[in-house]
Amino acid sequence: MTLSPADTIAQLTALLGANGVIGDPDRMGAYINEPRKRFHQKAAAVSLPASVEQVQAIVRWANENSVGLIPQGGNTGLVGAQVPLRGDEVIVSLQKLDRIRAIDTAAGTMTSEAGTILENAHKAAEAEGMIFPLWLASQGSARIGGLLSSNAGGVNVLAYGNARELTMGVEAVLADGRLYRGLNSLKKDNTGYDLKDLLVGAEGTLGIITAATLKLFPKPEDYETALISITGPEAALTLFQHLRERIGSRLNAFEIVPRIGLDMQLRHGDLDRDPSAGPSPWYALIEVSRMKGGAPGALQTAIEAAFAEGLLDNAVFAESLEDRTRMWAFREQMSEVQSKEGASIKHDVSVPIAAVPQLIAEGSAAALRLVPGIRPVPFGHMGDGNIHFNFSQPVGADPKAFMASADEILHEAIYEIVLRLGGSVSAEHGIGQLKVDLLKQVKDPVALDMMRAIKMALDPKGILNPGKMLRAGP
Amino acid sequence: MTLSPADTIAQLTALLGANGVIGDPDRMGAYINEPRKRFHQKAAAVSLPASVEQVQAIVRWANENSVGLIPQGGNTGLVGAQVPLRGDEVIVSLQKLDRIRAIDTAAGTMTSEAGTILENAHKAAEAEGMIFPLWLASQGSARIGGLLSSNAGGVNVLAYGNARELTMGVEAVLADGRLYRGLNSLKKDNTGYDLKDLLVGAEGTLGIITAATLKLFPKPEDYETALISITGPEAALTLFQHLRERIGSRLNAFEIVPRIGLDMQLRHGDLDRDPSAGPSPWYALIEVSRMKGGAPGALQTAIEAAFAEGLLDNAVFAESLEDRTRMWAFREQMSEVQSKEGASIKHDVSVPIAAVPQLIAEGSAAALRLVPGIRPVPFGHMGDGNIHFNFSQPVGADPKAFMASADEILHEAIYEIVLRLGGSVSAEHGIGQLKVDLLKQVKDPVALDMMRAIKMALDPKGILNPGKMLRAGP
Numbered sequence: 001m002t003l004s005p006a007d008t009i010a011q012l013t014a015l016l017g018a019n020g021v022i023g024d025p026d027r028m029g030a031y032i033n034e035p036r037k038r039f040h041q042k043a044a045a046v047s048l049p050a051s052v053e054q055v056q057a058i059v060r061w062a063n064e065n066s067v068g069l070i071p072q073g074g075n076t077g078l079v080g081a082q083v084p085l086r087g088d089e090v091i092v093s094l095q096k097l098d099r100i101r102a103i104d105t106a107a108g109t110m111t112s113e114a115g116t117i118l119e120n121a122h123k124a125a126e127a128e129g130m131i132f133p134l135w136l137a138s139q140g141s142a143r144i145g146g147l148l149s150s151n152a153g154g155v156n157v158l159a160y161g162n163a164r165e166l167t168m169g170v171e172a173v174l175a176d177g178r179l180y181r182g183l184n185s186l187k188k189d190n191t192g193y194d195l196k197d198l199l200v201g202a203e204g205t206l207g208i209i210t211a212a213t214l215k216l217f218p219k220p221e222d223y224e225t226a227l228i229s230i231t232g233p234e235a236a237l238t239l240f241q242h243l244r245e246r247i248g249s250r251l252n253a254f255e256i257v258p259r260i261g262l263d264m265q266l267r268h269g270d271l272d273r274d275p276s277a278g279p280s281p282w283y284a285l286i287e288v289s290r291m292k293g294g295a296p297g298a299l300q301t302a303i304e305a306a307f308a309e310g311l312l313d314n315a316v317f318a319e320s321l322e323d324r325t326r327m328w329a330f331r332e333q334m335s336e337v338q339s340k341e342g343a344s345i346k347h348d349v350s351v352p353i354a355a356v357p358q359l360i361a362e363g364s365a366a367a368l369r370l371v372p373g374i375r376p377v378p379f380g381h382m383g384d385g386n387i388h389f390n391f392s393q394p395v396g397a398d399p400k401a402f403m404a405s406a407d408e409i410l411h412e413a414i415y416e417i418v419l420r421l422g423g424s425v426s427a428e429h430g431i432g433q434l435k436v437d438l439l440k441q442v443k444d445p446v447a448l449d450m451m452r453a454i455k456m457a458l459d460p461k462g463i464l465n466p467g468k469m470l471r472a473g474p
Numbered sequence: 475m476t477l478s479p480a481d482t483i484a485q486l487t488a489l490l491g492a493n494g495v496i497g498d499p500d501r502m503g504a505y506i507n508e509p510r511k512r513f514h515q516k517a518a519a520v521s522l523p524a525s526v527e528q529v530q531a532i533v534r535w536a537n538e539n540s541v542g543l544i545p546q547g548g549n550t551g552l553v554g555a556q557v558p559l560r561g562d563e564v565i566v567s568l569q570k571l572d573r574i575r576a577i578d579t580a581a582g583t584m585t586s587e588a589g590t591i592l593e594n595a596h597k598a599a600e601a602e603g604m605i606f607p608l609w610l611a612s613q614g615s616a617r618i619g620g621l622l623s624s625n626a627g628g629v630n631v632l633a634y635g636n637a638r639e640l641t642m643g644v645e646a647v648l649a650d651g652r653l654y655r656g657l658n659s660l661k662k663d664n665t666g667y668d669l670k671d672l673l674v675g676a677e678g679t680l681g682i683i684t685a686a687t688l689k690l691f692p693k694p695e696d697y698e699t700a701l702i703s704i705t706g707p708e709a710a711l712t713l714f715q716h717l718r719e720r721i722g723s724r725l726n727a728f729e730i731v732p733r734i735g736l737d738m739q740l741r742h743g744d745l746d747r748d749p750s751a752g753p754s755p756w757y758a759l760i761e762v763s764r765m766k767g768g769a770p771g772a773l774q775t776a777i778e779a780a781f782a783e784g785l786l787d788n789a790v791f792a793e794s795l796e797d798r799t800r801m802w803a804f805r806e807q808m809s810e811v812q813s814k815e816g817a818s819i820k821h822d823v824s825v826p827i828a829a830v831p832q833l834i835a836e837g838s839a840a841a842l843r844l845v846p847g848i849r850p851v852p853f854g855h856m857g858d859g860n861i862h863f864n865f866s867q868p869v870g871a872d873p874k875a876f877m878a879s880a881d882e883i884l885h886e887a888i889y890e891i892v893l894r895l896g897g898s899v900s901a902e903h904g905i906g907q908l909k910v911d912l913l914k915q916v917k918d919p920v921a922l923d924m925m926r927a928i929k930m931a932l933d934p935k936g937i938l939n940p941g942k943m944l945r946a947g948p
Contacts, residue, residue: 106715106828107859151664159723162662165639180920185826187858188636189898190625190675191905191913192943193925197671201664218719241580245692248765249633249723291722293779295769305767352659354580384661385581424663431665439665446654450932451667457931458924469666 003065008044008090011065015057022046031091034075034083035138039433041084043070046091052171052179052210058092059208059463060177068466071204073114073146076138078348079432081203082146085467094145097210100124108216109168109185114145114209121214130216133160133252137332145209151201153428155331158383159252159289162428164200166215172199172207175459183213198454203430204465206458220289223252224299225324229280229314230256233357236284236382239311240353243286246302253287254383255331261379264337264392265330275326277314284312284382285331334379334388341375341392343399345410349418350427353385359421363389366413371406373397386427389414415442431469440471477539482518482564485539489531496520505565508549508557509612513907515558517544520565526645526653526684532566533682533937534651542940545678547588547620550612552822553906555677556620559941568619571684574598582690583642583659588619588683595688604690607634607726611806619683625675627902629805632857633726633763636902638674640689646673646681649933657687672928677904678939680932694763697726698773699798703754703788704730707831710758710856713785714827717760720776727761728857729805735853738811738866739804749800751788758786758856759805808853808862815849815866817873819884823892824901827859833895837863840887845880847871860901863888889916905943914945 003011009023022028023045031046044067049055062069068089072082084091098115105128112121118139125132134147136154146152148170152163160166169184182196199207230236236256243251259281265271276283288299303315318324338344351359364376373394380388391410393402415425419442431439440448448470455462455470477485483497496502497519505520518541523529536543542563546556558565572589579602586595592613599606608621610628620626622644626637634640643658656670673681704710710730717725733755739745750757762773777789792798812818825833838850847868854862865884867876889899893916905913914922922944929936929944936946 104826104828106711107826108718109826153662157662164668174920174924178920178923180924181918182921184896184898186824186896186898186901187827188627188631188824188855188860188901190902191898191900191909191917192921193680193928194638194668194671194675195921195924197668198928201668206667218722220722237580244582245766246768248692248694248763289722292719293776294720294772298768302767350660350662352578352581352583353661354578381662386662422658422660424658424660424665426665427660427662428664435665443665444655446648446652447656447666447669449652450648450654450669453931454667454672454928457927 003067005044008067011061012045012047012058012090015061016047016049016054020048020050020054031072031075031093032083034077034080036078039080039083042087043084043091044088046093048093048096050096052097055092055173055208055210056177056179059173059175062090062463063176063461066461067463069463070465071145071149071208073143074117074138074141076142077146077150077432078429079434081150081430081432081465081468085433089466092208094143094210101211103128104185105130107185110214110216111183111211112144112214113211114143116144118142118144118147125216126219129219131219132214132216134163134166137335144212148200148209148212149202149204150430153381153384153386155255155381156252157381158254159249160217164197167196167200167212168215169213170196170199170209171211172209174207175461175464180207183211185213203432203469205455205469206464208464218291221292221294222290222296223287223324224290225287225318225327226299226303227276227316227327228284228286228303228312229277230282230284230312232282233360235311236282237354237357239284239306240383242306242311243302247288247298250289251383252289253285255285255380256382257283257285257331257334257379258377260375260377261334262330264341265333268337268340270333270337271326271330275316275330277316280313285327338377338390338392342397343393343402345391345407347389347411347414348427348429349389349414349423349425350384350386351418351421351423355421355423356382356385356387359387359417359423362417363414366417367391367410370409370413374406433468436467436469436471477541479518482541485535486519486521486564489535490521490523490528494522494524494528505546505549505567506557508551508554510552513554513557516561517558517565518562520567522567522570524570526571526647529566529647529682529684530651530653533647533649536564536937537650537935540935540937542937544939545619545623545682547617548591548612548615550616551620551624551906552903553908555624555904555906555939555942559907563940566682568617568684575685577602578659579604581659584688584690585657585685586618586688587685588617590618592616592618592621599690600693603693605693606688606690608637608640611809618686622674622683622686623676623678624904627855627858627860629729629855630726631855632728633723634691638671641670641674641686642689643687644670644673644683645685646683648681649935649938654681657685659687677906677943679929679943680938682938692765695766695768696764696770697761697798698764699761699792699801700773700777701750701790701801702758702760702777702786703751704756704758704786706756707834709785710756711828711831713758713780714857716780716785717776721762721772724763725857726763727759729759729854730856731757731759731805731808731853732851734849734851735808736804738815739807742811742814744807744811745800745804749790749804751790754787759801812851812864812866816871817867817876819865819881821863821885821888822901822903823863823888823897823899824858824860825892825895825897829895829897830856830859830861833861833891833897836891837888840891841865841884844883844887848880907942910941910943910945
């Protein structure tokens with residue numbers, strides 16, 4: 001980069017006006033500090049374009065001057081994709097592009113700009129009697145562009161798919177500043193390569209998503225939610241298959257949490273009371289949607305049949321919105337409550353769903369062998385084969401010493417098991433800067449070469465989120 | 475191409491053995507003649523690799539010698555993607571790679587080689603109590619590799635998605651002969667660009683798919699099928715919304731056929747008897763799946779509620795497998811029966827679903843203005859916004875004179891309407907060689923440039939299905 005910091009700010013200000021640029025490092029905190037505080041790097045500037053044309057102007061300028069750009073939404077990502085790596089990049093915050101351009105209830109689509117906060121997208125859909133079924137813990141601050149760029153998952157992937165599957169088309173600024181106009185509301189369109197799915201999940205390395213056409217669904221009339229006491233992941237797998245046969249695509253969520261998770265929540269007072277039927281080695285949180293005019297009780301009937309077959313130990317059915325909220329809080333506060341138990345080591349991994357029990361058994365055993373006293377807390381999206389395989393430090397251990405001695409060896413052990421089972425080392429959080437070296441080690445080298453060739457074809461100067469997902473050079 | 479035909483055959487024979495090569499033009503008919511007999515071009519040879527390694531050997535050889543290769547499955551495609559364009563290409567038939575490598579019922583996946591006939595994939599899934607829900611008229615000869623390369627649709631896209639959405643991972647030979655090992659059974663995997671979706675639907679221009687991991691679903695216990703008498707597309711749209719709210723994702727199919735379609739079928743004796751409740755301007759064929767243990771009658775209840783609201787005129791519910799088969803034959807034989815009414819002009823188009831009534835009204839009116847006496851026969855996947863907008867010649871007209879005078883102007887008129895409504899000029903059949911010029915006219919030039927850049931990056935010599943989807947050069 002040849003531009004001086006002062007020139008960078010002056011030129012960006014000329015493009016965007018004074019309100020469109022933050023040049024003072026003291027005012028950049030909200031843009032360069034991310035949720036887990038793992039990455040600590042400055043930025044040359046933060047730009048705040050107020051229109052698609054301004055995004056194009058920034059990218060044209062960056063391309064001419066070989067400036068690295070980092071697209072950013074709500075800054076909630078967990079792998080450092082949205083924060084600086086080198087220190088000379090310009091952050092492009094999409095937060096001012098937060099307009100919902102159109103909702104078409106007949107077509108079941110919403111066209112939203114990249115900066116719309118997920119919760120606002122939810123509200124806009126619900127105002128029209130529809131749902132946008134992407135739900136995750138950070139929905140109050142995560143923004144559409146970032147959710148798509150990271151192909152976010154969440155708790156309803158089972159029924160509705162991840163962000164990629166919920167996106168019909170995108171609009172994006174390419175590395176040369178041109179606008180790819182890929183918004184559309186078509187369920188079928190076989191006119192060329194699937195550019196939409198290439199841009200979704202690319203972490204801003206192939207283009208800056210400025211807007212998207214999202215799928216809306218009819219709002220279910222009601223949900224049926226149950227918290228199941230169950231012996232372990234094997235039993236959970238059998239129960240899952242049982243429910244898939246009976247409930248099919250209306251099964252919205254099948255999440256599992258081990259007993260230690262409930263203990264932690266009750267210990268820290270994060271729940272007003274125990275949502276379960278009492279002590280159990282494991283719990284499964286299950287939710288089914290009921291469409292308009294449908295008969296209630298589908299989940300209860302299916303669970304009762306499973307109970308008769310001995311597939312579970314006990315069940316509590318939510319009888320009020322309060323019950324349902326408490327059951328979901330139990331699941332959704334897992335990460336938060338774990339942070340109150342000292343240091344933790346986390347893995348966002350997936351395996352073919354039938355291999356989940358083996359993953360949990362082998363991973364927990366390996367960790368206990370390597371770090372006596374360590375507390376495995378594997379929980380998450382059983383129905384997607386996606387487990388947040390987290391570990392809390394041994395009780396009373398020194399957090400720093402624990403991390404220093406255990407972090408690396410635990411990662412190695414867990415990823416070895418995951419890869420042996422045909423799994424993924426990043427199920428939903430992505431690569432960013434956190435896993436870029438890991439990706440190079442574990443990904444098929446042919447796939448990596450294809451990715452590099454595509455990156456080089458679409459961003460030959462490497463200005464879009466440089467060093468994320470793929471390291472520059474061989 | 476510098477190799478002589480004799481050298482081409484000799485070198486391929488050296489690679490594959492005599493049984494792996496057809497060099498005699500008289501024996502190539504099944505490979506170079508496609509269903510609609512629109513393309514008439516010879517091939518240099520037909521190669522029949524018997525293993526993935528042999529596919530790699532062919533591609534390496536072709537890359538060294540700059541020979542164009544045409545991947546081919548069941549040769550059922552409708553746009554000429556799978557047959558020669560220049561006359562000097564070598565066809566690579568995948569038909570010998572027809573092994574189902576694995577079925578995992580717990581994971582809900584099948585790993586199949588590219589040459590497996592769709593019907594055989596259906597049978598293999600059903601033998602395990604599962605379904606592979608890609609159903610289309612050519613399933614007795616279409617093969618997995620071609621279905622994926624053309625991102626095939628069919629009659630159950632509404633509930634299960636098209637071929638892309640039914641594919642979890644692919645294995646493909648790249649232009650340099652290397653093997654991309656992208657088979658996986660993961661519902662979530664955010665480790666890099668979405669290469670799977672780039673290869674699916676690329677019509678063999680970016681790689682030759684040799685195998686795929688496909689999604690299986692629990693077999694519904696039963697289906698509920700109804701043939702509805704309805705005033706027209708507007709009423710069909712209202713009925714569709716009504717059912718989506720009540721039946722959600724269990725709504726498998728919502729197809730429409732105009733009265734003239736039924737008349738044609740009855741005239742030619744393609745149905746043993748009228749499956750409908752009697753004469754009606756339009757019909758809707760609707761199917762719902764019932765999962766294990768679910769209460770029967772969901773469709774009937776929803777249709778009765780719709781009838782009470784005046785949304786339809788009459789309904790027949792299938793009471794036997796025979797009834798269901800007849801209703802589906804009515805829909806699926808539409809193309810075939812139309813061919814008995816003389817020449818026809820066809821358009822496989824899609825629009826946002828809410829625009830289907832406008833498409834049909836404007837398209838029919840425009841055609842009648844341009845060609846008095848022409849018979850519009852728009853039918854198909856209303857629930858996907860995908861209409862096969864076909865026209866039969868006026869009764870008694872000369873087929874050749876009709877095609878000569880009407881073909882071009884009708885295409886222009888229909889595509890103008892489709893594009894004005896935000897639609898696609900190829901909803902499910904693809905581009906191939908038939909629509910390559912059309913694509914250049916109607917597609918966003920930025921998108922075309924992205925496609926060209928990707929093609930150049932992954933196949934710099936242009937050996938993979940040359941001239942299909944994208945024309946070489948600017």
